[in-house]
Amino acid sequence: MAVFSVATVVAATGIGLLGGVFRWLLEQAETQRAALMVWAHGSGVGWLVPVALVAGCATIGHLFTRLAPRASGSGIQDVEAVWHEQEELPGTAVLPSRFLGGLAAIGSGMVMGREGPSVHLGSTIGAEVGRWFRLSDYERKLLYTTVGGAGLAVAFNAPVGGALFTIEEVTKSFRVRVMLVTLMSTSVAVWVSRFIIPDRPDFAVGPVASPGVGALPVYVVLGLVAGVAGVVYNALVMQLLRGTDRMRLNPTGRAAIIGGLIGLLLWVDPLAAGGGSQIAQTILSGQGLALWTLLGLFAVRFLAGPLSYASGTPGGLFAPLLALGALLGAAFHALALALGGAAAAELLGQSPVPFALVGMVALFTASVRAPMTGIVLITEMTATASLTLAMFAAAAAALFMTTALKGRPVYDSLRDRMLQLRGVPSRTV
Numbered sequence: 472m473a474v475f476s477v478a479t480v481v482a483a484t485g486i487g488l489l490g491g492v493f494r495w496l497l498e499q500a501e502t503q504r505a506a507l508m509v510w511a512h513g514s515g516v517g518w519l520v521p522v523a524l525v526a527g528c529a530t531i532g533h534l535f536t537r538l539a540p541r542a543s544g545s546g547i548q549d550v551e552a553v554w555h556e557q558e559e560l561p562g563t564a565v566l567p568s569r570f571l572g573g574l575a576a577i578g579s580g581m582v583m584g585r586e587g588p589s590v591h592l593g594s595t596i597g598a599e600v601g602r603w604f605r606l607s608d609y610e611r612k613l614l615y616t617t618v619g620g621a622g623l624a625v626a627f628n629a630p631v632g633g634a635l636f637t638i639e640e641v642t643k644s645f646r647v648r649v650m651l652v653t654l655m656s657t658s659v660a661v662w663v664s665r666f667i668i669p670d671r672p673d674f675a676v677g678p679v680a681s682p683g684v685g686a687l688p689v690y691v692v693l694g695l696v697a698g699v700a701g702v703v704y705n706a707l708v709m710q711l712l713r714g715t716d717r718m719r720l721n722p723t724g725r726a727a728i729i730g731g732l733i734g735l736l737l738w739v740d741p742l743a744a745g746g747g748s749q750i751a752q753t754i755l756s757g758q759g760l761a762l763w764t765l766l767g768l769f770a771v772r773f774l775a776g777p778l779s780y781a782s783g784t785p786g787g788l789f790a791p792l793l794a795l796g797a798l799l800g801a802a803f804h805a806l807a808l809a810l811g812g813a814a815a816a817e818l819l820g821q822s823p824v825p826f827a828l829v830g831m832v833a834l835f836t837a838s839v840r841a842p843m844t845g846i847v848l849i850t851e852m853t854a855t856a857s858l859t860l861a862m863f864a865a866a867a868a869a870l871f872m873t874t875a876l877k878g879r880p881v882y883d884s885l886r887d888r889m890l891q892l893r894g895v896p897s898r899t900v
Contacts, residue, residue: 487663587787698872701837747794800830
């Protein structure tokens with residue numbers, strides 16, 4: 472047990488450092504990308520700059536997956552497959568492929584998130600450290616899984632959310648050893664990462680009052696709408712992936728074309744591309760966007776996220792999904808005020824922020840089927856605990872709707888596709 476504990480601390484320190492640097496570099500890339508867009512709009516070359524940039528970076532990102540095919544996409548489904556003994560532990564080639572390929576693709580403005588690569592980076596470090604310490608196969612698998620959750624915690628500066636994700640979504644286990652290793656790895660990783668990235672919530676949100684009892688049924692309706700949206704979103708992700716699987720075009724060329732399309736989108740409106748933190752922060756700052764603007768951005772990002780994921784470059788689904796949830800919640804609030812007038816404004820308030828936060832939880836629940844993780848994650852990322860009851864109500868409604876519509880959790884579907892492409896028999900878990 473002592474050797475295993477030391478290995479856990481070493482692995483957690485590794486993802487704390489690597490995950491912290493990964494996040495810091497992506498934040499710098501976002502700042503530089505914004506400056507480049509300002510320059511491009513004032514220059515003669517115009518739209519060619521973002522198109523060439525994102526197409527080139529998507530190409531680079533995909534080329535890294537040639538080095539390690541398991542570095543493609545999110546990585547969370549790979550972690551789940553290893554835990555369920557459907558796949559073997561990966562090699563160390565995943566580390567440079569995930570890190571450098573993710574920096575290129577996500578940093579350039581693809582509609583993908585940093586959390587998937589961060590999870591897979593942590594998992595791979597855990598497996599490799601387990602090999603260094605000559606741990607058993609089960610202990611290496613346990614490190615692979617739990618240190619991956621620590622990677623998620625580092626990606627969002629959300630230790631409780633990262634730990635809960637490991638327990639609720641990946642292992643679905645509350646065994647003492649799993650919980651102990653999860654708590655150890657997460658706490659060490661986040662502590663180490665704070666020497667690199669500031670200890671502050673991902674989103675700056677002002678004080679939010681708890682909704683009145685009369686408003687709760689409206690949040691339930693939002694949850695039902697998010698349930699439908701989540702099922703459609705998951706279906707679109709899988710449909711575009713299957714469509715690209717059937718294409719005869721070279722996969723790297725396909726990534727370049729998709730990158731070029733996202734680059735053009737970045738030129739038209741920077742809020743429509745990227746991981747989504749900028750548009751989410753805009754809404755959570757209380758800036759009132761017109762209903763048609765919210766609906767337009769929602770529709771564009773609803774398609775751009777699955778399209779970016781279909782490129783096969785390293786990148787996750789979480790961050791774009793949370794941005795979509797914020798847009799959905801804000802649009803729902805604006806529509807309710809437009810239809811209900813003064814009475815709705817009195818009942819629901821003028822600020823879209825509560826509905827944006829609850830919308831993030833509801834859509835996450837509908838897509839991933841991890842409601843407790845979603846609630847805790849958003850609470851930590853925004854340092855806002857006054858909407859817990861509304862979040863529970865909306866998450867329950869979203870979960871009910873996805874179950875009624877027979878929607879599958881997105882990572883279950885992605886895992887089945889991954890195993891099918893690798894020729895590995897899929898077993899129900």
